[in-house]
Amino acid sequence: MTNKLGLHANVWVAGWSRDEAARAIAKTAESGFDLIEIPALSPDRLDPQNTSRLLAEAGVGATLSLGLDAATDISSGDPGRVAAGEAKLLDAISVGRDLGVSHICGILYSAFQKYDEPPTADGLKTSVATMAKVADKAAASGITLGMEVVNRYETNLINTAAQAVEYCRLVDAPNVGVHLDVYHMHIEEVDLVAAIEETGDHLVYFHTGDSHRGYMGTGSVDLKGAFRALARIGYQGPITYESFSSRVVGQPLTGILGIWRETWESGDDIVAHAMTFTRAQMKAAAESRRRSRLVGDVG
Numbered sequence: 231m232t233n234k235l236g237l238h239a240n241v242w243v244a245g246w247s248r249d250e251a252a253r254a255i256a257k258t259a260e261s262g263f264d265l266i267e268i269p270a271l272s273p274d275r276l277d278p279q280n281t282s283r284l285l286a287e288a289g290v291g292a293t294l295s296l297g298l299d300a301a302t303d304i305s306s307g308d309p310g311r312v313a314a315g316e317a318k319l320l321d322a323i324s325v326g327r328d329l330g331v332s333h334i335c336g337i338l339y340s341a342f343q344k345y346d347e348p349p350t351a352d353g354l355k356t357s358v359a360t361m362a363k364v365a366d367k368a369a370a371s372g373i374t375l376g377m378e379v380v381n382r383y384e385t386n387l388i389n390t391a392a393q394a395v396e397y398c399r400l401v402d403a404p405n406v407g408v409h410l411d412v413y414h415m416h417i418e419e420v421d422l423v424a425a426i427e428e429t430g431d432h433l434v435y436f437h438t439g440d441s442h443r444g445y446m447g448t449g450s451v452d453l454k455g456a457f458r459a460l461a462r463i464g465y466q467g468p469i470t471y472e473s474f475s476s477r478v479v480g481q482p483l484t485g486i487l488g489i490w491r492e493t494w495e496s497g498d499d500i501v502a503h504a505m506t507f508t509r510a511q512m513k514a515a516a517e518s519r520r521r522s523r524l525v526g527d528v529g
């Protein structure tokens with residue numbers, strides 16, 4: 231596998247002031263990761279010039295992640311909100327272009343919130359039509375959009391890999407794909423391994439972590455199965471470690487994600503462990519794949 235390894239910025243910093251950006255990017259480079267995922271819930275508040283200078287100095291790549299909110303929900307029945315959502319996504323794309331990001335991912339297709347009602351057929355249609363327009367702009371900047379599959383408390387539109395694949399088929403743009411996250415899959419999928427396999431070539435971005443969003447391998451996610459499935463489908467995209475602890479995270483993520491506990495105390499330690507654990511899982515998955523293929527040659 232030649233996947234780039236990424237790190238979500240919230241393991242280092244809660245916000246993106248000049249000092250926070252400098253620290254998060256330097257620490258990411260020092261930890262041996264290829265890219266940093268920058269949360270861009272308010273893309274217009276990033277300072278692309280400063281951030282791209284820091285990235286270039288550190289030799290680190292970047293991706294952006296965001297979720298829309300109620301006022302910018304492109305699955306809403308209110309044309310004003312849909313237009314505001316389209317504008318917000320275009321903002322993120324222009325910031326992404328200035329930063330030279332390969333991917334923008336997250337809950338780009340609806341609001342990032344607990345809904346009180348199921349999605350509507352019209353809402354899905356509006357979201358798909360808006361995403362198709364936005365995808366054209368992203369393609370012009372060489373940016374792939376990852377539709378993150380999240381659990382039922384964070385959206386009502388895409389909770390399973392199968393729903394995300396169907397959404398991407400409807401959008402029908404080569405740069406719109408599925409972003410899977412083991413934490414959410416562990417809640418919603420009937421079979422995590424089969425979901426990765428069935429996503430197949432639609433997969434463009436992958437979040438690792440564990441069931442409590444702390445140390446990998448200390449929760450109940452089938453990470454061994456997940457890494458083997460990634461190897462089996464020949465996934466070449468980024469693998470980004472995402473973890474949240476009340477030690478670092480700030481609003482609005484604390485509230486939306488329900489980060490009430492310290493799942494770790496030290497960013498340095500959780501990141502060092504994530505790197506070791508991820509490399510070991512990838513190596514084991516690749517060897518398992520290679521050796522299972524060799525069996526035929528022996529006999």
Ligand code: MN
Nearest residue numbers: 378411437472
């Ligand atoms: Mn995620």
